[in-house]
Amino acid sequence: MALDSSGNQSEQQQPQASSGNGDVGLKLRRIPNEEHEPDNYEDLQLDFSPVLFSSLERYLPDQILNSSRIDKARFMRDLLSRYSPDTDRIRIQRHREYRQKILSSYQRLHGEIYSLDPSSFFVPSFLGAVRQKSEESLRSIMVPSSPGIFTFEMFNPRFCEMLLAEVEHMERWVYDSRSTIMRPNTMNKFGVVLDDFGFEAMLQKMVDDFISPIAQVLFPEVCGASLDSHHGFIVEYGKDRDVDLGFHVDDSEVTLNVCLGKQFSGGELYFRGVRCDKHVNSESSEKEVYDYPHVPGHAILHRGRHRHGARATTSGHRVNLILWCRSSTFREMKNYQRDFSSWCGECKFDKQGRQQASVKATKEILERRAAEKALVELASRSSADKT
Ligand SMILES: O=C(O)CCC(=O)C(=O)O
Numbered sequence: 001m002a003l004d005s006s007g008n009q010s011e012q013q014q015p016q017a018s019s020g021n022g023d024v025g026l027k028l029r030r031i032p033n034e035e036h037e038p039d040n041y042e043d044l045q046l047d048f049s050p051v052l053f054s055s056l057e058r059y060l061p062d063q064i065l066n067s068s069r070i071d072k073a074r075f076m077r078d079l080l081s082r083y084s085p086d087t088d089r090i091r092i093q094r095h096r097e098y099r100q101k102i103l104s105s106y107q108r109l110h111g112e113i114y115s116l117d118p119s120s121f122f123v124p125s126f127l128g129a130v131r132q133k134s135e136e137s138l139r140s141i142m143v144p145s146s147p148g149i150f151t152f153e154m155f156n157p158r159f160c161e162m163l164l165a166e167v168e169h170m171e172r173w174v175y176d177s178r179s180t181i182m183r184p185n186t187m188n189k190f191g192v193v194l195d196d197f198g199f200e201a202m203l204q205k206m207v208d209d210f211i212s213p214i215a216q217v218l219f220p221e222v223c224g225a226s227l228d229s230h231h232g233f234i235v236e237y238g239k240d241r242d243v244d245l246g247f248h249v250d251d252s253e254v255t256l257n258v259c260l261g262k263q264f265s266g267g268e269l270y271f272r273g274v275r276c277d278k279h280v281n282s283e284s285s286e287k288e289v290y291d292y293p294h295v296p297g298h299a300i301l302h303r304g305r306h307r308h309g310a311r312a313t314t315s316g317h318r319v320n321l322i323l324w325c326r327s328s329t330f331r332e333m334k335n336y337q338r339d340f341s342s343w344c345g346e347c348k349f350d351k352q353g354r355q356q357a358s359v360k361a362t363k364e365i366l367e368r369r370a371a372e373k374a375l376v377e378l379a380s381r382s383s384a385d386k387t
């Protein structure tokens with residue numbers, strides 16, 4: 001369903017609370033209305049991601065929030081267009097057409113995995129821990145690893161099998177239809193972007209209902225509670241696939257990486273500390289060195305800025321689901337900050353150095369003052385002795 005510039009739709013319209021030019025002066029709320037359940041915009045042809053519309057909906061002023069879905073979509077589209085440069089708009093439009101082309105011709109193998117079904121996707125320990133919503137319950141399923149890195153069992157073997165089969169089915173479709181698809185990022189020659197194949201809404205729900213509540217507890221300093229978008233993809237290693245992955249940071253605040261299988265050796269992740277943009281190439285300390293061997297069904301959760309790479313998969317076939325989870329709030333806040341010592345190892349080290357230097361300088365001043373005072377007292381005592 002397309003939304004034309006006048007907002008006319010074939011969908012039946014409800015009475016309008018506010019419409020047309022009258023909306024222009026209305027401002028978004030500063031604090032989202034968390035109780036409001038946003039509409040779904042998947043079926044509308046919009047210039048921006050439907051997920052963005054659902055997220056933005058909670059910030060709408062009451063006058064718009066109570067109006068029809070179409071009016072809300074029109075209001076948000078106009079607002080976003082005002083802030084989006086033309087080049088962005090063209091890029092978004094092309095990407096939407098690209099996705100539309102895939103969706104209109106790709107036949108799903110397991111349609112049931114395109115909607116989140118927690119009890120069939122997740123193991124009971126993971127489901128129970130997130131549902132209890134306490135820090136204690138979340139920490140109880142985490143395997144001790146290294147500071148800022150959390151590992152836990154997450155996917156049921158049956159779900160792993162179905163997703164693996166779906167990925168194989170996608171690759172076969174790409175080959176048979178001679179389609180050219182966009183690979184997950186510049187580092188991978190293989191793998192698929194799940195969001196382009198219709199998984200975007202399911203994966204964002206996984207982020208909203210499961211990853212954000214965990215990140216809120218484990219990564220509050222990068223706005224873990226407000227992960228409002230993601231890039232969800234599959235990486236594949238082994239014979240006739242990628243071999244390894246170079247040292248890098250992810251374009252995410254928090255990354256979830258789950259191994260789906262199959263059988264393989266090698267492919268360990270290696271970590272070397274969290275860094276901000278300025279310190280991304282700095283040395284790492286011994287304490288920051290950590291290696292993680294993948295286990296099918298198990299997840300590893302880390303900050304996107306935690307420097308890492310993947311060693312060569314030396315035999316077999318390794319397939320992982322990666323979710324780069326992003327927070328627009330964190331990205332906006334970052335523009336106004338210089339000190340990232342709450343999460344960057346090097347900023348923290350610099351800050352400690354500055355604090356130690358300042359303590360040392362203060363101590364020296366106090367010692368000098370005490371010595372001067374003692375000298376004055378000595379001098380006054382000796383002159384009193386003489387008289
Ligand atoms: O191969 C892996 O498990 C890691 C992949 C990764 O770090 C990435 O795609 O950003």
Ligand SMILES: [Fe+2]
Nearest residue numbers: 248249250308
């Ligand atoms: Fe990565």
